[in-house]
Each structure stands twice: as structure tokens, then as C-alpha cells.
Amino acid sequence: MANIRDVAVAANVSPATVSRVINGGPVNAKTRERVQQIIHKLDFKPNASARSLGLRKAGMIGVIVPSMVYAFYSQIVEGIARSLAESRYEMALRISYHKSGAEEMIMRLLGEKRADALIIITPRDFQNQLEGVFPNDLPAVFIDGFPHRHISAVSGDNFDGGYQAGRHLIALGHRDLGVILGPRSSPESEQRLDGFRFALNQANIELNEVYIRYADYMTEGGQKAAIDLLDLPKPPSAIFCVNDLMAYGLYLAAESRGINIPAKLSVVGYDDSPMSQWVRPTLTSVRQPTYAMGEKAVSYILDLIQGRTKKESNEFLLPVELINRSSTAAIV
Amino acid sequence: MANIRDVAVAANVSPATVSRVINGGPVNAKTRERVQQIIHKLDFKPNASARSLGLRKAGMIGVIVPSMVYAFYSQIVEGIARSLAESRYEMALRISYHKSGAEEMIMRLLGEKRADALIIITPRDFQNQLEGVFPNDLPAVFIDGFPHRHISAVSGDNFDGGYQAGRHLIALGHRDLGVILGPRSSPESEQRLDGFRFALNQANIELNEVYIRYADYMTEGGQKAAIDLLDLPKPPSAIFCVNDLMAYGLYLAAESRGINIPAKLSVVGYDDSPMSQWVRPTLTSVRQPTYAMGEKAVSYILDLIQGRTKKESNEFLLPVELINRSSTAAIV
């Protein structure tokens, strides 16, 4: 495998000149031409490790994702991968759920200087734990988290998502509205609730506190919460679940209670997971711009790395969209 | 950030000794102890680029995956990530569908010496194109492909998967069996068909060639092929789809023709995608050991790298399992 010196010798120039050719430095047009030919002929590819060592840059972006098996996450990762493919950066992927702490893997990635920057997807519960572990000057961004001291976040517009869900159900005539939330510690869940509540308030409807349930974003948790709501003396006529998995749980609950969706009960989910077009009835859900979120995170982080933008704690809110399917209907 | 020399100075030893401590070389117990304390105190982490350069090893495994949005793929990747997390290797992930050719990205990864080894998931159609591009001595493995000259492959047992599907339907009394396959070029599709056919032959049933359709692994393709079959003068009473997406297409086709599943038509899918427990009726499907496939690929590739095993063109067949749900029923 040819190295930079081989090229230099063959082209009758110094290694420095070859380096300049590679990196777009100032080189005489003719020399550049000649060197490039040699590079091509020898099929020379600069060694990444040596390059990193010289530049004191890894040329890699660390990506931490809780899991790959949820479409929401894997779509984000795919968005990241796509945009990164057009840069000179490689993506080092780490999955955090199955490891004790994400901190450790993050610190190793950084300590060993394997990654120049970090994209961290939803460290939800433990985002706080991350506090203090980041070097202040590390380019980093959260996806689907909240901005954090000196770290920005890109998210779907949770408030608006909740708002759209609320508007939709109100427009269908629903007045007794239930909500199945994530854990109490979950900020995006709260934001969706806030938006939902705002829609109701605008229509002079009060959200009955009796109709609010906290769950865990999982199907079973949603099912339990749903049974709880459906067994109420006067159950709500529509329920907003802050993610789709819990809505599927609600489907099971409704099935077990013989309640027809959407005739007797309207349901709105969140995330528009691919399954939502396959469940029956198909699920009305708020779609997040997953790919765009990944892409935005990459462009922001590249700006940060290249000093085109300053490190601040911004929040980039991307628009969400309610996908209207068959789990919601006008009240009879 | 402390480097190896800082540690050496602080511990009153040479950098070489520190290096030995890090890498488990021969060092006096007392010295080792002292050095380790300093390492800890200074929070020294060896620089990955320098290490790579010295070792002439990248410390990274390249993973090429067609897409992340199909659970089948993302589960494999998650399996890979899990096992890799326990090694000293990092995973460099590349998605191939959206790029012109996977070859180019593979060659760059290798040329720049960013990756010591490659795990390539289903280069299906273009696995042939890859021929010749691999250096002979490169540790590499295919997942869900077929062994290739000097490269091994780990796959689910496609023949047995088809066989199980066939046995299942025959046991339910079906005799007029249809099949919706992948593209003609798809080897795993053929293997599943072979297994299916073998099951029929064992039962002295002939697979009617009229009931065989080729599609593209996508929902719409499956739907078209299904309509084709269902509109036959005497349609089959059961259909085996070689992946779940096409089975969902079949569901749509059956719906549009007013054919009840499973009362009038039994359906078996393949892959057991998570959606299959949510579609109605829930889909009987052959589950592939996705996580295990990823894990096996990693352990094999680590063996290869560490010279514990020789490079050969093996095929590692992992067991598959038919998950019996509600889309199949005894013939009336």
C-alpha cells in the first residue's frame, strides 16, 4: 500500500507538497496535476490514523442511541448516516440501553480521542447524569432531549404535536379527553401534554385531571393505564397517547373491554411508527421528522466543528405533523 | 490531557514500561501497581490514533448495512453493537442503499485503513459485484448472504425455514399451496423455496408451478403477486411469502378481494418482523435469529482478526423458528 512518501518520490516532490495536494493547499497547477496522476496511479489513500494523529482530530462523530429496534431511533440514525456519508466523517455508533451507563462509553470515546464530536439521542432519564461529564469545549448535540447548559438540542415540536392532537379531537366533537403520558420525569411527555391542554383551553374545555395517567412508553404500561381509564364510571371518549406503543396497549385494553375504536373511543398516538399503518384500525398519530432531525443534528455539529457557529444552548424545533387515520372519528 | 510520557515521568519509568502496563506486557508487580495508580490519578487514556498508527491496526470494524429502517437489519446491527461493546473494537457504520455503490465506501474504509475488518449485511443483488474488490487477506464476513470464495457467511437456515413453513401448512391440511418469492436473483428466496418444496415432496405433494410468483420483497410487489394468485380460477388455499412485507401486501390483496384470512386463506410470512404481532390477523411467520446472527458475525470476525481461526469460506447456519399465530388455520 503506497504511502505519501512513495507518491512524493514518484512525483519528484516532497511529501509536504503531496499533503498540500490532498488537502487543497497552495500548489502550482502543473505540479498538482502531476501529483494527482501519481496518486491515482498508485491508488494512494491517506492513512486515517496517521492523519488523525497529525491533525489531532479523529475524523469521527460518536453517535449514542438508546436502541436500534424502535423505528423512531433507527430512522434518526439513518438520517445521521446519510448526511455524514457526504462529509469526511465516519460514524462510531454506540447503543446505550444495554450498557450499565452511557457515561462510561462516552468518556472512553472522548478520552481516547476516537470522536471529535457527539450526537446523543434521547438520554431521556439520564440526561441529567451527563451533566458535568462533558468537556466544555466538546462539540455535542442532543436529539429529542432538551438543551443543556452549553449543549443544544434538536427535537420535534412536542408542544405543537400535543396541540395538534388536541385540536384534532376537539374538532371531532370530543369533550371528555383522556391522556396517557410517559413517566413523570419525561420532559417531552410534559410538553406534549402542555400543548394538548392549550388546545383544550383555547376551546374552553377543561382537561379533567381524573383522565390523566402516567405510564412508561411501553405497550404493557399503556395497556394498564388504558384499562384504568376505560374502567372509570364515565370513561373518556377519546384518548391521546404520547407514543404509539402505548396506543397499541390501549388497543388491547379496548379489545378486552369490548370497546370499538373509533366508534366508541378515538385514539391518537405519537411518533407515527411504521406499525401504525398496519394495526387495525390504522392509528392516527403525530409524525416526527426523524430523518430531518438526524440531518439537522449533523449539519449543526459540522458547523460547530468547523467553527462556523458558536457553541450555545439552542433548541432546534422541527415541525411535526398529525397523520389522520382511522382510529379517530366524530363523536356520535 | 495526559499522554504516555506524562505518566512515565510521574511514575519514574520509561514510556515503554507504561505501554507494557497498558497492554499487559511483562512488568514487575510493584512497578505495574505504581504505574497504574499514576494512570488513574492522571486519568490517562491512550490516544486511539497514535495507538492505531503504532499497531498498524485501526481498532474498528466496518459494518455495512443496506438500511436501518427494517427491523430485521436493525436487530442484526444491535446484536453486532452489543458484542462489539465488550471488545476493544469500535463499530463504523455505513448504510449502503442510498449510496451509488457500496464498493466505493468499502474501498475507502479499507484504503484509509479505518477498519481492520468488515461485516457486510446482505449485499443481496450486488454481492457478486463485490467479487475481486476484497484484498484476499481481509477479515470479512457476510450476514444473510452466501459464502463467497474466501469469505464466510452467517445466515438463518433458509432451507429449514421454508421447510418449517411447508410442514406447518401441510399439517393444517393444505394441499394447494402458493408461494410469493423475492426476485429471481435472490438466493435466500430460492433456498426457502427449496425447503418448502422439500416439505411438500415428503408429503407426496407436488408444488403447482402455477402458484409460484416472483416479487420484490416489498409490500406493493407482494400485493400485486397476491392479486395475481387470488384471481386464479382455482386459487391456492395457503400462501407462503418469503418475507413479512409481502405478506402484508397479501393481506391488502385479500382484503380487496373479500377473502378472509385465515378462514379462506392461510398465510405464512418470513422474518417475524415486530409488526407481525400487530397486523390483524396476527401473522404466522418464520423468525430469524437476528441478534444471534450479529453476535456470531462478531465472534467469528474477532477470531479471524486474532488469528484464532483460519480464513475459509464457511457457512454458519443459525436455527430459525416458526412462530405460530392467527393467519394460518386448518382447512375446512
Next chain:
DNA sequence: TTGTAAGCGTTATCAC
């Protein structure tokens, strides 16, 4: 515009 030479932070080969 180009070349020289000194890093970058490790590991590996020798001696001792």
C-alpha cells in the same frame, strides 16, 4: 511555490 524538519502519541526492537 516548494522543501526541510519537527512534531503527533503510541508500539516494537533491541540492548542492558
Next chain:
DNA sequence: GTGATAACGCTTACAA
């Protein structure tokens, strides 16, 4: 068991 010393392959002042 330990320490010099020379790689590893690139980048980048500083000179010319």
C-alpha cells in the same frame, strides 16, 4: 524487568 531509540504516516511551521 526496564530503558533507549527507531519506526508508524501524516501535517505544518519555518525557510528558502
